[in-house]
Structures are given as structure tokens and as C-alpha cells.
Amino acid sequence: MSDSSDPRVYLAAERTLLAWLRSGIAVIGLGFLVAKFGMFLRMIRGQVEGGNPLASSIIGIAFILLGTAMIALAAWQHQHFVKEFQGSFPPTRHWPRLSLWISVLVALSGAALAIYLGMSVVGE
Incomplete structure (x- = not known):
């Protein structure tokens, strides 16, 4: 079985995307914590x-x-990998773009959070 027809290659790429998604969410959470820490110190x-x-x-x-x-x-890197992937994957009943769409939604939510916090800083 060559690498291009092995479904494990595709699944490994999807796990990598989800690991980056998890790491990105952690960094966004840390950013929110740091942004609100100044307000917390003022309250203390x-x-x-x-x-x-x-x-x-x-x-x-x-x-x-x-x-x-x-x-x-x-998400961009994963999308390009999926386009180039020549394997016989994904099987039926598998939506290969689900993790990509979730990544896009989380990225848009992170951008909206940054804009919201930026506007609240300007308003102070």
C-alpha cells in the first residue's frame, strides 16, 4: 500500500489540524485572560x-x-493538503471538511473577540 492510498496519512493530517486548533484555542484563552487581567488588578x-x-x-x-x-x-495548510491528497479517502459517511469548517469558525470568533476587546480599550 503506497502512502497516497493509505487512509492513515489523511487521518494523521486531520489530527494535526485538530492539534493546531486546540493549541490556537489555548493561546486565544490566554490572550483573553491577559487582556482582562489589568481590569482584575484595578478591582483588587x-x-x-x-x-x-x-x-x-x-x-x-x-x-x-x-x-x-x-x-x-x-486550516489553510490542511485544505491544501486535502486538495493534493490522491488517496482513496475519505470513505462514505465521512465529512472531510468538518474540521476545516470548525477551524474557520473558531478563527473568525477569535478575530471577533480581538475586535471587541480592541473597541473596549479604545472606549475607555
């Missing part, structure tokens, strides 16, 4: 008014954008 100090969590917000938004880029690039 009792500073309801004033103060500027700009640095933590910028760093958090950068992490969110990094996680979003990780997911988008992994």
Missing part, C-alpha cells in the same frame, strides 16, 4: 475609576490574534 486595588489597563489589553489582543492566525494558517 480598589480603583473603580481611572487607571489604564492598556498594556495588558494590547498584549492580550496580540495573543488572541496569534491564536487566530495559528488556526487560520493550519
Whole structure:
């Protein structure tokens, strides 16, 4: 059985995409945590008014954008692999684009979160 007809090659590529998706979600979560950490510190100090969590917000938004880029690039790479894959896979009752669509939706959600946090920083 050659590599191009072995379904394990395709399944390994799909697992790799899902691993990048999982890692990207973790980076997005870390970014959200960092972005909101400045607000948390202000609450601890009792500073309801004033103060500027700009640095933590910028760093958090950068992490969110990094996680979003990780997911988008992994989805793009996976799509190109699937186009070039010459094997006899996927079998019936398998939707090969499901993981790709989930990755795109998560990447769009990450971008929306970055925009929302960016707008909340500008509004302060």
C-alpha cells in the first residue's frame, strides 16, 4: 500500500489540524485572560475609576490574534493538503471538511473577540 492510498496519512493530517486548533484555542484563552487581567488588578486595588489597563489589553489582543492566525494558517495548510491528497479517502459517511469548517469558525470568533476587546480599550 503506497502512502497516497493509505487512509492513515489523511487521518494523521486531520489530527494535526485538530492539534493546531486546540493549541490556537489555548493561546486565544490566554490572550483573553491577559487582556482582562489589568481590569482584575484595578478591582483588587480598589480603583473603580481611572487607571489604564492598556498594556495588558494590547498584549492580550496580540495573543488572541496569534491564536487566530495559528488556526487560520493550519486550516489553510490542511485544505491544501486535502486538495493534493490522491488517496482513496475519505470513505462514505465521512465529512472531510468538518474540521476545516470548525477551524474557520473558531478563527473568525477569535478575530471577533480581538475586535471587541480592541473597541473596549479604545472606549475607555
